[in-house]
Amino acid sequence: MKILFLHQNFPGQFLYLAPEMARRGHDVLALTDSNNSRQSTVKTARYKHDGMKIDPAQTRLGRNYTTMSDRGVTVARVCQKMREQGYYPDVIFGHSGWGETLYLKEIWPKAKLIVYAEFYYMGSGADVGFDTEFTPYGLDQQLIAVGRAAHLGQALIHADAGLSPTAWQASTYPASVRGMLKVIHDGVNSEVMIPNPQATVQLPNGQVVRAGDEVLTFVNRNLEPYRGYHIFMRALPEIMAARPNAQVVIVGGDEVSYGSAPKGAKGWKELILSEVRDKLDMSRVHFMGKVAYPVFVNIMQVSRAHAYLTYPFVLSWSMLESMAAGCLVVGSKTSPVEEVLTHGKTGLLVDFFDVKGWSETLIEALANPEKYQPIREAARQFAVENYDLKTVCLPRLVEFVESFGPPKT
Template sequence: MKFLFVHQNFPAQFRFVAQALAADPQHQVAAIGAQNSRTLPGVRLQQYHFEEVGVAAVHTFARRFDQEARRAEQVLYALNTLEHAGFRPDVVVAHSGWGETLPLRSKFPRARIIVYCEFFYQANGQDVHFDPEFPILGIDGLTGLHARNASQLLALADCDQGLSPTPWQRASYPPEFRQKIAAIHEGVDTDLVRPNPASQFPLPDGRALTSTSQVITFVARNLEPLRGYHIFMRALPEILRACPQAEVVIVGGDDVSYGARPQDGRSWKEVFRSEVADAVDWRRVHFVGRLSYDAYLQLLQVSAAHVYLTYPFVLSWSLVEAMSAGCLIIASDTAPLRDVVRHGDNGMLVPFFDVRQLSATVVDALRRPQAYGALRARARATAVGALDRRDATRQVLSLILGDRT
């Protein structure tokens, strides 16, 4: 059979299943992705070039869809290139979030099409209007938010099957489409991401942190409110006062992945660093930017308390990987964390906005590490038993093959 994956940042969520299919000599596997995509062994990658263009002349409500249509055009060119080379897929697996699915059904009317359904935007009950610290959207903003779902709805209408990584993310979609969407996480490589008591993490000042250090870790793609960076920073003064040996390592870029930028031109990193500037011993707080994957794993392996906060939004890979590494998870009591973290069993959940409770929980974890050893073990067991890539890949393969097995 011939399989095609479409994702602007391939392989992303499709890595494990694409690898499994490419390892079978009975299959041919191709992928389409933008210029930053990476190939996998046995997968033919057809890249397309996409740059956002000016949209001043496009109606505000339609600007996202305009960009998605332009991306879809580039995907169509890539599809034609593959077809001219003799590759016409039996099964297409594509992310529904960037317009790449728009030409798929017209181009391949007989193919089985699976769409990855990561998140459906809504005005209430999710990330928007969750945090009262930031302005609410007016009618124009809400209409624009509603319009962000247009290409996803077309993808769901066209596809044979949808796939979401967690039950809560599946439930973000309209009820009339949920029966079409399965909830299967893409999984984590639990053989690679595992506890290692001998691991060390080098600091820029030449010191090395170990598993016996009091290391507090915080990881996000970018340091911003949606991932609770402001709440974490506000908890630091009390944590560092109560734990004079603690070292804090913060991983993440200075850009914005989700939500608006600060109005004063600074990064969110600087906004909230400045807020606590006079109350923190900065010699023990280490902003390390974005790490190589090996360095990131070493950091997780020396973590004494891993703090993960999020608005109700998509579940980060870093949370699942921290569980697989046997970290003590101290997380916000928000969706979709409740799908994987059970308070007092495989981690600790604290109210998102409760800075005092977050501080107290981290301090207790550092002072009484033995009391939390079982939680760390059960976090690892959850990853191995429910989130391992092998079982996840088997489930996804069964889903995408449908009745063709």
């Protein structure tokens, strides 16, 4: 069958699924933004979206919908030309986050439309209002959050089905549409993310750390409050004082993935670091920036203790990947983490805001690696049994997508 994948940053969540569908003999095409430089083995078409000038004072709560629906119009016009040239997909699978799927039923009404339903913004009960240190919380913030979800609801209502990677993320959608959602994770390549006692990582200062060394890790796409960077850094002085041989390896950029940029500062990295810099031995704190995937794998393999924090929000791929690599994960006691990590069995949980608790738990984890070896092994087993790419998630994803195609004869 003909399958069209849509993602402004393709391959995105379709990294493994799209090539697998092509391998299985389907006619696969991806449509992505012309500014996207990521490469894929899948045949890819591009659309050019310049966006529209938006007056914040005029649009207010409609700003997000205006932005997303404008992209949806751009995509619809490109798809209209594709239809005029004779292209008719059987199945369309697109991420709903940027409005790309909003009007595709108008172009191809007979095609089955699946949306990747990653997260539904809410006025309370998730990320908004969770951490008020940097963002005020009141009625205005609640209404803004609800307004941000308008295009997500429309996208799902107009689709034939939706897919969410975790049960908690699916639960953020209104009960009236939750029955449209299937929960299947993108999958973790546990043949790559494996424990490796020979792993090494060269740090920016030239020092090399190895599996078995006292290494504390923290990894995120960008260093920001949504992923608990501020809590982790505030816990570091006590950790480093108690563990004078520990090396701290921090991965992440200095941009903003989620939430807002700090006021009056270049980025969250330096703003939070400035709070604690004088209390740290900076020769043992290693900021790696954004790293290539093989380097990330090695970092997980040398980690003695790995801290992962998140607001009640989208679960990072790195969380499950670290478990597959056999890390001892110390995670925040927030809903996305609690879905995949059980305290004392597959990892350790600490209240997100408990800086003292983070220090004490990570000190203990660094001091007694043998004690926590069974937990590391159980974490990997859990990840492989429930989230392995090739044996669990990819087969389920393939079956899900193929179920929308023409009946087999």
